[in-house]
Amino acid sequence: MGKKNIAVVMGGYSDEYKVSLKSGELIYTSLDRDLYNVYNVVVLADEWYCQYNDEKLSIDKSDFSTTLPTGEKVIFDACFNTIHGKPGENGVLQAYWDTIGMRYTGCDFYQSALTFNKKDTLAVLAKYNIPSADSVYLRKGDIINKEEIVERLGIPLFVKPNQSGSSLGITMVQDISQFDKAIEDAYAQDDEILIEEYLKGTEVSVGxxxxxxxxxxxxITEIVSLNAFFDYEAKYGGKSKEITPARLDDATRKTVEEIAIRAYKSLGMSGFSRSEYIICDGIPYMLEMNTNPGFSPASILPQQAAHYGISIKDLCGNEVEKALAKPLKNVRETND
Structure with missing residues (x-):
């Protein structure tokens, strides 16, 4: 049987595309060339292309194929989705792939859309007794009563976009005078925002x-931010310490593991995931779920895999094999 054609799909339409390119590069180099023909495919807002040697080959959006300089058409057997943010983490790309009959790694479109929406994720998880911080949800144009919000949530508090990743647009408000700028920054990323109470405790990231x-x-990785919180600079600019395994007692570790697996199952996850929690008095409070977590060499998930004893090659190969085994979504149903 011949090798399968695998597209490692990276990039995206948000500021996270730079991180995605690094994640894609690690996956591209890690996949077993004895089993797969691997192609770099970059999806950006203004162009989709396959990076083939030094050439950019166009992607045919009717079937997500490309044509080599020799004239040979390459149909991909599966796509390894490593886009952080839109359109690869919010369900849009998955819905398109379902429509054209393409197999892909990770979650289906509904699970991706749900988990990209922080408010809806936490609302679903509340039904499964997974706690989260108290918050106020606003849409662009809503009247904001700052004094009322501060009275309810206290200071400091967080203002964050409802749908974005890599901590973009998040502000820790430590004085009411910072409120307006924080709202503006969050709305620059999304038309919906969450204003969330500040939880003082140990932050952990669970793969x-x-x-x-x-x-x-x-x-379980403990996040010790050198900034006020684990913001974009802390994540990607070396302004944090990441300790794997986290410094937790056995009882707390078991609680975190149990809740993380319950969240994964409750949300119908598949493939890689990384959920974030603040542990207060032994109770993990859910912050968010990432369905396409960073996978650059410096990212948390590869660190955790190394600790667990799973090689990046095996981790990525496992994802591809699951994708190849998926039933196609666009097969016409009949009443026969």
Whole structure:
């Protein structure tokens, strides 16, 4: 049987595309060339292309194929989705792939759309007794009563876009005078925002994956930010310490693991995931769920895999094999 054609799809329409390109590069170099023909595919707002040697080959959006300089058409057997943010983490790309009959890694479009929406994710998880911080939800144009919000949530508090990643547009408001600018920054990323109470505790990031048919906690990483909180600079500019495994007592670790697996199952996750929590008095409060977490060499998930003893090659290969085994979504249903 011939090798399968795998597209590692990276880029995206948000400021996270730079991180995605690094994640894609690690996955591209890690996939087993004895099993797969691997192609770099970049999806940007203004162009989609396959990076082939030094050439940019166009992507035919009717079937997400490309044509090599030799004239040979390459149909991909599966796409490895490593786009952070839009359109690869909010369900849009997955819905398109479903429509054209393309297999892909990770969550289906509904799960991706749901988990990209922080408010809706936390509302669903509340039904499964997974706690989260108290928050106020606003849409652009809503009247904002700052004094009322501060009275309810206290100071400091967080203002964050409802749908964005990599901590873009998040502000920790430590004085009411910072409120207006924080609102403006959050609305610059999304038309919906969350204003959230500040939880003082230990921040942890939990990698949960389905690996060889089993849902496992890949690792719990403690985040010690050198900034006021784990913002974009802390994540990607070296302004944080990431400690794997997290410094937790056994009882707390077991609680975190149990809640992280419950969240993964409750939300119908598939593939890589990283959920974020603040632990206060032994209780993990959910912040958000990432369905396409960073996968550059400096990212948390590869650190956790190394600790668990799973190689990047095996981790990525497992994802591809699951994608190849998926039933296609656009097969016409009949009443026969």
């Amino acid at each position: 949960v994956i389905d690996y060889k048919g089993e849902i496992i906690v890949l690792g």
